[in-house]
Amino acid sequence: MLKLTHSFLVLLFLGNNLFAADASKPNILLIVADDLGWKDVGWHGGxxxxxxxxxxxxxxxxxxxxxxxxxxxxxxTALLSGRFTSRFGPHVLSPTNLRAFPPGTITLATALKQAGYSTHMAGKWHLGSKLEWGPQNYGFDHSYGSLNGAVDPWNHKYRKGPYEDTWHRNGKRIDE
Structure with missing residues (x-):
């Protein structure tokens, strides 16, 4: 049995034509939740x-x-690129804030965009803390959230240092 210990991934193809912009293309919602065990959700018997x-x-x-x-x-990194994480270098294997993807990396968002989908990312990116390493450069039309992980939920700040302020909307830093 596949053991998922720290995350779970759910890919939902919501084919309800009432909400789909184009009936031939179902809506896609991808939820990535960190630090969640396999049985921490109802549908797995938790x-x-x-x-x-x-x-x-x-x-x-x-x-x-x-x-x-x-x-x-x-x-x-693996989910969005479809590649083994180790192919992107050792910094991806640790909880750093360095750039995960080299420029020009094709991601799931890039492929969906090429197929005519509008792509949106909300929440924690944690694949690079500089704006030029953010979701806008890897296929997302719109994005909102933190470029870092472990951001304070009240002030949207990361711990002190060069990557403290990474709250962003559509490729621009914001203060909320």
């Missing part, structure tokens, strides 16, 4: 109450064949 997510999985498709890493950046 004791936690997760009715909304249970419904999304029931009506969509669950991606359960992706191997996760002990920290989030390598998991995100």
């Amino acid at each position: 004791s936690f109450y997760t009715p909304v997510m249970d419904k999304l999985v029931k009506e969509g498709v669950e991606l359960d064949g992706h191997y996760v890493q002990p920290v989030c950046s390598p998991t995100r």
Whole structure:
């Protein structure tokens, strides 16, 4: 049995034509949640109450064949690129804030954009802390959130240092 210890991934193809911009292309919602065990959700028989997510999985498709890493950046790198994390260098295998993808890397977002989808990323990017390493440069039309991991939920700041202020919207730093 596939063991997912720190993350779970759910890929949902929501084919409801009421919400799809184009009936021939289903809506796609990809949720990546860190630090979550396999049985920490209702649909895997866990004791936690997760009715909304249970419904999304029931009506969509669950991606359960992706191997996760002990920290989030390598998991995100592999998921978005379709490549082994180690191919991007050793910094991706640790929880750093360095650039994960070389310029020009084709990502899932790039492929979806080429297929005519509008792509959006919200939340923690943690694949590079500079704006030029952010989601806008890897296929996302719109993005909102932190370029770093472990951001304070109240002030949106990362720990003191060169990457303290990484809250962004669409490729521009913001202060909220």
